[in-house]
Amino acid sequence: MPLDTTRFSTPVAACTPASGFLAPGIPVARPRLPAAEAILPYLQEIDANRWYANHGLLWLRLQSRLAAHWGLAAEEVALTANATLALALALRASGAAPGRKCLMPAWTFVATAGAAREAGLVPHFADVDPASWALDPEAVEARTDLDEIGAILVVAPFGRPLDLVRWDVVSARTGIPVIVDAAAAFDALRAGGPMAVGRAPVIVSLHATKSFGIGEGGAVLSRDSAWMERLRRLCNFGFLGSRQAVLAGTNAKMSEYAAAIGLAALDAWPGTREGWLAVTRHYAAALAGAPLPSSPGFGEDWVSATLSVLWPDDASEGVAALARVGIGALRWWGDGCHSNPAYAGSPRDPLPVTERIARCAIGLPFWRDMTATQVDYICGEALRAARGG
Numbered sequence: 001m002p003l004d005t006t007r008f009s010t011p012v013a014a015c016t017p018a019s020g021f022l023a024p025g026i027p028v029a030r031p032r033l034p035a036a037e038a039i040l041p042y043l044q045e046i047d048a049n050r051w052y053a054n055h056g057l058l059w060l061r062l063q064s065r066l067a068a069h070w071g072l073a074a075e076e077v078a079l080t081a082n083a084t085l086a087l088a089l090a091l092r093a094s095g096a097a098p099g100r101k102c103l104m105p106a107w108t109f110v111a112t113a114g115a116a117r118e119a120g121l122v123p124h125f126a127d128v129d130p131a132s133w134a135l136d137p138e139a140v141e142a143r144t145d146l147d148e149i150g151a152i153l154v155v156a157p158f159g160r161p162l163d164l165v166r167w168d169v170v171s172a173r174t175g176i177p178v179i180v181d182a183a184a185a186f187d188a189l190r191a192g193g194p195m196a197v198g199r200a201p202v203i204v205s206l207h208a209t210k211s212f213g214i215g216e217g218g219a220v221l222s223r224d225s226a227w228m229e230r231l232r233r234l235c236n237f238g239f240l241g242s243r244q245a246v247l248a249g250t251n252a253k254m255s256e257y258a259a260a261i262g263l264a265a266l267d268a269w270p271g272t273r274e275g276w277l278a279v280t281r282h283y284a285a286a287l288a289g290a291p292l293p294s295s296p297g298f299g300e301d302w303v304s305a306t307l308s309v310l311w312p313d314d315a316s317e318g319v320a321a322l323a324r325v326g327i328g329a330l331r332w333w334g335d336g337c338h339s340n341p342a343y344a345g346s347p348r349d350p351l352p353v354t355e356r357i358a359r360c361a362i363g364l365p366f367w368r369d370m371t372a373t374q375v376d377y378i379c380g381e382a383l384r385a386a387r388g389g
């Protein structure tokens with residue numbers, strides 16, 4: 001989720017100097033990418049190769065190493081400039097005709113809807129299942145407007161795994177292409193992990209705020225070679241192996257420098273993942289039995305870079321209460337994607353579940369090397385504030 005990092009820090013002025021205790025502002029996120037010295041050997045390779053973009057040697061290596069991470073063949077992964085462009089081009093590669101509806105959950109980040117608009121589609125917001133915070137495949141199959149829908153964009157909320165086999169069944173039964181916005185699901189998708197790639201293309205973000213960040217970047221996962229060829233062409237001016245634009249493409253390629261950061265990040269991933277896992281477990285233990293339920297699946301066998309909990313009442317009051325004790329908090333998806341002014345006129349179903357979740361969901365501070373003391377302090381203060389104390 002692209003964030004203005006200048007807004008991460010809670011202003012210290014929000015704390016009460018009269019108490020004699022100035023809580024240091026605890027930011028809601030504190031991304032940490034590979035250090036310069038870890039990237040340097042890869043940068044020196046780029047210097048030696050004199051190859052800076054367009055499917056360079058580091059780019060190829062990152063593609064095959066990431067493919068191995070996800071249990072796929074190298075040609076089943078395409079690296080892109082970011083996930084949002086990849087989603088838009090995936091919708092185009094699936095043949096969703098401009099002007100048709102793109103069904104998506106209202107409970108998502110704005111990039112999902114932005115990508116649909118970029119592909120010339122009309123976002124149509126559907127409600128989510130309260131148990132998963134994601135679209136319900138049964139509810140989608142039962143819709144009476146399926147003939148108006150050109151594509152279904154399902155979202156893995158905050159990196160929680162989805163049953164992609166079930167979504168392949170939806171696509172087969174309805175004849176509508178399914179595309180998976182798994183922006184935060186880098187880890188859930190790992191080989192042997194809880195979210196196996198099926199037929200539907202899957203898009204992952206490598207943005208700095210995700211669990212595996214390289215700054216800006218994305219990856220597309222698909223086992224369908226004909227589809228993947230269209231996607232690769234759309235990312236590269238329509239070219240593939242020649243300078244003939246077979247499709248009207250754009251430029252969504254990842255640069256060689258971004259691939260260098262990706263290789264360094266992948267070298268460090270086992271330790272990075274341990275860090276996310278330790279913080280996840282510590283929070284899960286500290287919040288067990290507390291009146292602050294976390295987002296579905298949090299603490300299970302996958303990690304992600306955010307923790308959202310449901311505040312007992314209005315989340316904005318929770319954010320303000322936490323700010324008073326120096327704790328940064330963020331309503332990651334605000335009032336829901338549909339509530340953004342850009343989508344005020346977009347068609348939608350009744351959205352009672354999304355509205356209830358959006359009203360209460362608060363992102364608590366979460367980063368991979370935060371200390372146990374910080375987690376305990378945050379949970380203590382959050383529980384006190386949530387109980388109105």
Ligand SMILES: *Cc1c(COP(=O)(O)O)cnc(C)c1O
Nearest residue numbers: 001082083084109111183205207
């Ligand atoms: C982060 C995120 C995106 C955008 O990814 P970028 O790589 O920043 O373009 C899209 N969808 C969801 C659900 C996200 O969390």
